[in-house]
Amino acid sequence: MNTEKNLTEQESLRLITDMLRKAKGSYHETGIGPLLWGTVVAVASVVTFLERHYQFKMPFDIWLIVLFAIVPQVIISIREKQNAKFKQYDDDMIDSVWLVFGISIFALGFFQNTVPAASAKHFAAEGWTLIRHYTDGSQPDRPQTPMVLSFYSIYILFYALPTLVTGLTKKFWPMTFGAILTYGFFIVSCYVPLEYDMLLGAAAALVCWFIPGIILRTKYLALRKQHV
Amino acid sequence: MFKELDPILHSQLRLAVMSLLIGVKEAEFTFIKEKTNATAGNLSVQVQKLRDCGYIDVVKQFKDNYPQTTCKITPAGIAAFEAYVKALQAYLQP
Structure with missing residues (x-):
């Protein structure tokens, strides 16, 4: 480029x-993060569906893979930050949204695993318990541990939130479209049995993260090729 | 009466650098070089001129044993850029 050209x-x-x-169209997102989480959540959701549908148990809780995925995610985030040649004004805001989402998802998991037992204790202290009663009399009544019904719907709702913020802020339509679809999955999940919520959750992970991840990765690799 | 265009900004490479920096929070020298297709030497001189006018901040540091130069537009730079664009609009209005 000529310096002093009139x-x-x-x-x-x-x-x-x-x-x-040129500034607006510059990407430094490699797409690996969305691909990782899209895969992890989709796999965990589908395996949970299969466990419930075919009445078997894995030797370990499949959702533990979410915990293991945190380590590569931290490494990916640090590397992406180090390799980023520029920073956009909304980068910090988007990072905060995803951090809050991560904390909230783990808080939801804590809630889901703590509240039933805590509720049973409170009921017992008050001198009553929940009973499972079969209206056709086919089975005898038996005590029932309290549970939050269709709880995975809340997770699906949460998946859409940071995805829509990112999609709208970055004007990245695949994430916006994925988030809108996920709100639809949330509504459907309120009406279907819990095991199908798992399939809807897997679909949400694919449209919110996996597919946008593939698109980001393709763009990133194409840009890298241009610059070699 | 037309306003005189800021001579610091009314230069192809300096205007390109400022236009790029106004769209991002900060950018590395290599990113600016890549987007402007300028030579390192030429860009370095123009970045220095913009810095001397107080239009941009330049931070030099080392990353993984390599020198890294990061540029960021200053509030004075934003004001000058806005004034330049307004003056341009005045010229272009029929």
Whole structure:
């Protein structure tokens, strides 16, 4: 680019527009993060569906893979930050949204695993218990541990939230579209049995993260090829 | 009466650098070089001029044993850029 070339007003305006477009169209997202979480959540959801549908138990809780995925995610985030050649104004805000989402998801898991036992204790202290009663009399009544019904719907609702914020802020339509679809999955999950919520959760992970992840990765690799 | 265009900004490479920096929070020298297709030497001189005018902040540090230069537009730079665009609009209005 020539330094001291005399610019006409039109050329100046064209140059400004061109550079603004270049800044806006620059990606430093490698797509690995969304691909990782899309895969992990989809696999865990499908395995949970299969466990419930075919009445078997895995030797370990499949959702533990979510915990194991945190380590590579931290490494990916640090590397992406180190390798980023520029920083956009909304980067910190988007990072905060995903951090809050991560904390909230683990808080939901804590709630889901703590509240039934805590509720049973409170009921027992008050001198009553929940009983499972079969209306057709086919089985005898038996004590029932309290449970939160269709709880996975709340997870599906949570999946859409940071995805929609990212999609709208970054004007990245695959995430916006994925989040809108996920709100639809949330509504459907309120009406179907719990095991099918798991399939809807897997579909949400695919449309919110896995598919946008593939698109980001493809764009990233194409840009890298141009710069070699 | 038309306002005179800021001579610091009314130069192809300096205007390109400022237009790029106004769209991001901060950018590395290598990123600016890549987007402007300028040579390192030429860009370095123009970045220095913008810095001397107080339009951009330049931070030099080491990352993984390599020098890293990061540029960021200052509030004075934003004001100058806005004034330049307004002056341009005045010229272009019929």
